Amino acid sequence: MQNVAQPYRSVLYIPGSKPRALEKAQSLPVDAIIFDLEDAVSPDEKATARALLAETLRATDYGPRKRIVRVNGGDTEWGAADLETFIDVAPDAILLPKVEDTAVIADLAARLKGETTIWAMMETPRGILNAAALAAAPKMEGFVMGTNDLAKDLGSRGRRAMLTSLQLSLLAARAEGLICVDGVYNAFKDEDGLRMECEEGRDMGFDGKTLIHPAQVAVANAVFGPSEEELDLARRQIAAYEQAKADGQGVAVVDGKIVENLHVETATRLLAKADAIKLLEGA
Numbered sequence: 659m660q661n662v663a664q665p666y667r668s669v670l671y672i673p674g675s676k677p678r679a680l681e682k683a684q685s686l687p688v689d690a691i692i693f694d695l696e697d698a699v700s701p702d703e704k705a706t707a708r709a710l711l712a713e714t715l716r717a718t719d720y721g722p723r724k725r726i727v728r729v730n731g732g733d734t735e736w737g738a739a740d741l742e743t744f745i746d747v748a749p750d751a752i753l754l755p756k757v758e759d760t761a762v763i764a765d766l767a768a769r770l771k772g773e774t775t776i777w778a779m780m781e782t783p784r785g786i787l788n789a790a791a792l793a794a795a796p797k798m799e800g801f802v803m804g805t806n807d808l809a810k811d812l813g814s815r816g817r818r819a820m821l822t823s824l825q826l827s828l829l830a831a832r833a834e835g836l837i838c839v840d841g842v843y844n845a846f847k848d849e850d851g852l853r854m855e856c857e858e859g860r861d862m863g864f865d866g867k868t869l870i871h872p873a874q875v876a877v878a879n880a881v882f883g884p885s886e887e888e889l890d891l892a893r894r895q896i897a898a899y900e901q902a903k904a905d906g907q908g909v910a911v912v913d914g915k916i917v918e919n920l921h922v923e924t925a926t927r928l929l930a931k932a933d934a935i936k937l938l939e940g941a
């Protein structure tokens with residue numbers, strides 16, 4: 659079940675093969691890191707990346723940043739050794755690529771140690787069609803949209819073609835209380851394009867955006883974090899609803915719009931998220 663206050667505004671991929679990037683991540687203001695052994699690492703670097711990442715995670719304090727390790731798939735020559743290694747390292751989560759059925763999740767769930775949870779890449783047509791079952795599988799905590807692989811399998815172009823898959827994954831995630839993070843924006847030097855895509859993802863309901871470069875972090879944190887205006891409205895909604903209740907009413911009005919219990923729940927969650935962000939940024 660999702661810890662609603664834990665922010666996942668910015669979730670940065672770091673190739674497990676790059677020592678400089680692994681070091682740099684300790685000081686980046688990201689909410690979570692995906693340490694990648696899959697697509698960001700070339701076949702001839704897989705074994706050294708696995709060893710480097712295991713050693714780094716055992717020795718390094720990444721502070722409050724969630725540590726998620728993306729392993730290679732079970733159908734590759736590296737998948738089994740990746741899992742064996744990182745079940746033992748016990749990061750916050752293990753992210754499985756190209757997940758299509760619940761068996762692979764159930765197998766991993768039975769082997770996990772400590773508090774490690776499971777995340778799934780949602781990036782194949784079959785995986786998207788099975789989203790509800792995947793979300794309900796044991797130890798599942800989050801979905802990450804893999805929009806590059808999806809576009810490849812669909813033969814599609816552009817964001818519009820992604821919408822059904824994004825929404826199906828979000829629906830399935832929310833039905834089970836999971837985190838759901840949007841796919842990457844490949845043009846990492848195009849800040850305006852990134853901002854637009856972050857805003858679209860935020861409005862759809864995603865918790866945050868996966869990122870590929872440190873230059874993308876500030877935009878994702880800003881777009882997915884609550885603004886001062888939103889926080890001010892949330893506080894006024896809660897106060898107005900409390901007053902309405904004290905007056906024997908079930909509904910308040912703020913800025914010409916009704917406020918009911920459900921809006922107060924949303925407002926309370928927003929304030930909790932802001933507090934969690936403050937804590938994280940002060941850490």
Ligand SMILES: CC(C)(COP(=O)(O)OP(=O)(O)OC[C@H]1O[C@@H](n2cnc3c(N)ncnc32)[C@H](O)[C@@H]1OP(=O)(O)O)[C@@H](O)C(=O)NCCC(=O)NCCSC(=O)C[C@H](O)C(=O)O
Binds near residue numbers: 673803806807872
């Ligand atoms: C995209 C990059 C290859 C660009 O690398 P580079 O040209 O080296 O960037 P810079 O010179 O601008 O780097 C500046 C400094 O920032 C550090 N850096 C760069 N990227 C990262 C990172 N991701 N995390 C941490 N630090 C990073 C550099 O070391 C430089 O540091 P300094 O020496 O102090 O100046 C590169 O950014 C990159 O490899 N990005 C990650 C790519 C990746 O992870 N791809 C796989 C995930 S995407 C995917 O698979 C999605 C999904 O599966 C799907 O299907 O959609």
Ligand SMILES: [Mg+2]
Binds near residue numbers: 697779781804806807
């Ligand atoms: Mg992918």
